[in-house]
Amino acid sequence: MPRLVCPRISPEWELAAQLALVKPKPYTKDKIAHREPQQPWPRNARKVVGECLGRPGDESPGLAGVAVDFPKSGNRLEVDFGEMEFSRAKRIARKVSRCFPELWFTLDDALYIRDGVVYQRTGRYNLELVRADRMRLRRAVRFGFLDEVDHAIARPHHRANQDAAAQRDR
Numbered sequence: 770m771p772r773l774v775c776p777r778i779s780p781e782w783e784l785a786a787q788l789a790l791v792k793p794k795p796y797t798k799d800k801i802a803h804r805e806p807q808q809p810w811p812r813n814a815r816k817v818v819g820e821c822l823g824r825p826g827d828e829s830p831g832l833a834g835v836a837v838d839f840p841k842s843g844n845r846l847e848v849d850f851g852e853m854e855f856s857r858a859k860r861i862a863r864k865v866s867r868c869f870p871e872l873w874f875t876l877d878d879a880l881y882i883r884d885g886v887v888y889q890r891t892g893r894y895n896l897e898l899v900r901a902d903r904m905r906l907r908r909a910v911r912f913g914f915l916d917e918v919d920h921a922i923a924r925p926h927h928r929a930n931q932d933a934a935a936q937r938d939r
Contacts, residue, residue: 835849
């Protein structure tokens with residue numbers, strides 16, 4: 770049950786503040802020193818969200834079961850996608866975030882989205898945001914794949930006897 774949230778306090782600022790507490794260095798303090806933690810919420814946000822997600826009267830089959838809420842306290846926007854697939858909810862969340870390029874959104878408290886770009890937490894303390902477009906493979910898979918690639922590009926006479934039976938020591 771995916772859930773998109775636009776928090777009042779920027780997740781980037783919040784994570785930078787936690788990192789400054791864990792690692793009190795000048796470069797970590799500079800990330801939060803002269804920035805406002807609150808995210809600016811546009812006046813026409815309800816209308817923009819309505820246009821982005823479709824009007825409530827529209828018969829959009831892809832958005833059936835989507836509940837949009839604008840709470841007075843806490844988060845600025847909450848979108849509950851119900852039983853929708855995560856990949857489809859992520860696509861809609863990226864579309865909504867493109868409508869508000871300066872705001873941060875969170876999807877299921879694991880992914881962070883800004884201007885249609887998906888970020889994830891990484892680093893030693895899991896407090897840094899990086900783009901989530903890189904593919905991560907286990908070490909064994911990665912080196913196994915590279916071994917196959919090396920084998921495919923090796924010259925034929927180098928791989929001629931690779932499957933021969935082991936010989937006895939004399």
